[in-house]
Amino acid sequence: EAGVAQSPRYKIIEKRQSVAFWCNPISGHATLYWYQQILGQGPKLLIQFQNNGVVDDSQLPKDRFSAERLKGVDSTLKIQPAKLEDSAVYLCASSLVGGPSHGYTFGSGTRLTVV
Amino acid sequence: EDKVVQSPLSLVVHEGDTVTLNCSYEVTNFRSLLWYKQEKKAPTFLFMLTSSGIEKKSGRLSSILDKKELFSILNITATQTGDSAVYLCAVKVSGGATNKLIFGTGTLLAVQP
Numbered sequence: 660e661a662g663v664a665q666s667p668r669y670k671i672i673e674k675r676q677s678v679a680f681w682c683n684p685i686s687g688h689a690t691l692y693w694y695q696q697i698l699g700q701g702p703k704l705l706i707q708f709q710n711n712g713v714v715d716d717s718q719l720p721k722d723r724f725s726a727e728r729l730k731g732v733d734s735t736l737k738i739q740p741a742k743l744e745d746s747a748v749y750l751c752a753s754s755l756v757g758g759p760s761h762g763y764t765f766g767s768g769t770r771l772t773v774v
Numbered sequence: 775e776d777k778v779v780q781s782p783l784s785l786v787v788h789e790g791d792t793v794t795l796n797c798s799y800e801v802t803n804f805r806s807l808l809w810y811k812q813e814k815k816a817p818t819f820l821f822m823l824t825s826s827g828i829e830k831k832s833g834r835l836s837s838i839l840d841k842k843e844l845f846s847i848l849n850i851t852a853t854q855t856g857d858s859a860v861y862l863c864a865v866k867v868s869g870g871a872t873n874k875l876i877f878g879t880g881t882l883l884a885v886q887p
Contacts, residue, residue: 692874692875694877699879700879700880701778701780701862701864701877701878701879701880702817702862702875702877703877704874704875704876707872707874709872714872715869715872715874748815750815750816750817763819763875764819765816765817765818766816767814767815767816768815768816770815
């Protein structure tokens, strides 16, 4: 099966600019996750969708981050305006409802550098 | 607050050595514990553990969970340079209708020839 697709692979922006990331999960996976991984840290969950509904966005900085999942398939994560501390790898993952026995399938991520 | 702690933070060994990576956790609504290997960007799945005392094994890697003492270990025997990576421990917790993974900070393993 095709994996989780993310784009772009890399993005460099200046602080206060806007940026958007795109994720296409594995076909049939109802649950989609966005994680933020700052250098030297483990991934931190930003938002979780089940189909096109948000089920957990408790750690999403909602003053600057937003995410949507149209039609329960693709998802976009947006940052507006970006801050220096947003520099990180943004990982998208998907799973069947409840999670398969092997956990979640991650995309290759988008490395964001804010200068 | 749910917490997953890994140790050591980093480790340098020589090829052929055996290493043990540790993961302890304090969470509510524990479902399972997972180990991932992260070489570049995407973490790749290694093991999922749900029951205490049952060792999971894949080649030179093995892992076990202790749900009483709230920890897990990941063993790698006869290490190779290709084992160099960050090893992430994650705990799956349930909250209402959802499950989510809480990650530790990872252990950076460097295997020298």
